[in-house]
Amino acid sequence: MDLELSGKVAFITGGSMGIGKAVALELAREGVNVTIAARRMEHLATAAEELRAQLAPLGGAAGQILPLTIDTTNMASIEAAMAQTVERFGRLDILLNGAAHPGGLVRAELENADPDGLLQDIDIKVVGYLRCAKAVAPYMRRNRFGRIINIGGLTGRGSKQLSGMRNVAIVHMTKTLSDQLGPDGITVNTIHPGVVETPHIHELYEKEAQKQGLTADEVEANYVKVTPIRRVLQPEEMGWIVAFLASPKSASITGESIGCDGGLTRGIFL
Numbered sequence: 001m002d003l004e005l006s007g008k009v010a011f012i013t014g015g016s017m018g019i020g021k022a023v024a025l026e027l028a029r030e031g032v033n034v035t036i037a038a039r040r041m042e043h044l045a046t047a048a049e050e051l052r053a054q055l056a057p058l059g060g061a062a063g064q065i066l067p068l069t070i071d072t073t074n075m076a077s078i079e080a081a082m083a084q085t086v087e088r089f090g091r092l093d094i095l096l097n098g099a100a101h102p103g104g105l106v107r108a109e110l111e112n113a114d115p116d117g118l119l120q121d122i123d124i125k126v127v128g129y130l131r132c133a134k135a136v137a138p139y140m141r142r143n144r145f146g147r148i149i150n151i152g153g154l155t156g157r158g159s160k161q162l163s164g165m166r167n168v169a170i171v172h173m174t175k176t177l178s179d180q181l182g183p184d185g186i187t188v189n190t191i192h193p194g195v196v197e198t199p200h201i202h203e204l205y206e207k208e209a210q211k212q213g214l215t216a217d218e219v220e221a222n223y224v225k226v227t228p229i230r231r232v233l234q235p236e237e238m239g240w241i242v243a244f245l246a247s248p249k250s251a252s253i254t255g256e257s258i259g260c261d262g263g264l265t266r267g268i269f270l
Contacts, residue, residue, distance in 0.1 A: 003247035006061075007029030009089040010246065011082060013072055013132060016043040018198035019238045021203060022049070023096055026239030026244065028055050028063035035085040037070040038099065046070065064089075072099045072128030078135045092139035095248045097132055098151040100125040102200035103165020107207075113162055126169045133177055137186070146186035147246040150174055152257065154192050157265050167192070170260030171257045178255030187254035189245050194261025195223045196233045230262030 009025050015018040015036030024034045028051065036051075038044050044067035055062040066088055071077040086092050086242040101124060105117035129150055140146025156167025178188040195201060207242055212219065224230055241260050244250055259265045 003030055003243060003249055005243065006095040007033075008246075009033045009035075009085065009091050010094035010135065011035045011037065011092060012086055012096040012097065013070060013083055013128070014100065014151070015096075016040070016047040016067075018097065018102075018200055019193060019196060020098040021047050021096075021236030022239040023242045024065065025054060026236065026243045027094070029058065030063070030243055030247075031061060032094065032246075033065055033066070033089045034064040035066045035068055035081070037068050037081055039071060040068060041067065041069050060207050070099075071122050072131060075131050075135070078131050082135050082139065086139060090142060092136055092145065093145055094137045094147045094149075095132055096131040096149050096242060096246075099128055100151070100166075101163075102198075103204055103207075104153075104155065104161055104166065105181070106162040108162075110162075113238060118162060118165075120167070121166050123195060125166045126173065133173075133188070137181060137184075138220075140186045141184045144185040145180065145248070146183070146184070147250070148177065148186065148188040149242050149245050150188070150190040151194045152190045152263060154168070154194060154259070154261055157192065157259070157267055157269075159259075162166060174257065175255045182254055187245075187251065189253060189255070190244070190257045191237075191238070191241060192237070192257065192259045192261060192265070193238055194233055194259070194264045195220075195227065196235055196238060198235060199249060206254050210266055223264075228266065231262065233260070233262055240263050253269075 016038040048065045048067040068079045068081045152167040155161045155164030174190045205219045208219045209216045
């Protein structure tokens, strides 16, 4: 299937590693010029070099990679990075919101929960996503086309972690923005990745192992055991899903909250 993405331009926050980096690779393979944005240029520079090496066999058919630093808690920083993107590539069509503290800062019981940590989680992930959507919308409206994809999280579909409320808020924001931006040809969707093979997931295994008195390998095995497809997901699988949602082919899907978790979610969503 031709996703009709060649020549489009994407802006990815949290783009220096993990899911963001995997999405950058898949979009660039489809001919999308991609800005990867994060806080630390050393990580971005490494990611850009690795991505370019992977894209080299495609030659001119692949999109370009532009690394830019960004602070998603600062509107001026976001606007400046998006303006640089448009100056370089001429347009901006796709936003992947992914910058956040992996797993959230407030994972403890109420008596040990840090309200300031929760505020920071919400500022970076919820308000940060909103800031990025606000900054990108004028560019998308100009072309009567846009795709905003938000990375949520399964903690929004359960009650285990207080930081999960940020993912619930993102789903509400997604639906609200889809109503507002739909008439301009802009869709807005959220994906909830499951257990994905990234550096951050191994940090989670270690933390959970200490809490549960297990080894990190045992924690991973337990996740696999309760996942119907019986395996950990790969970052490129998230890239494939985002590439479709970013394409003109997905125009009928907006305001949705999509679990990409190998069936791990036990709830029923109508």
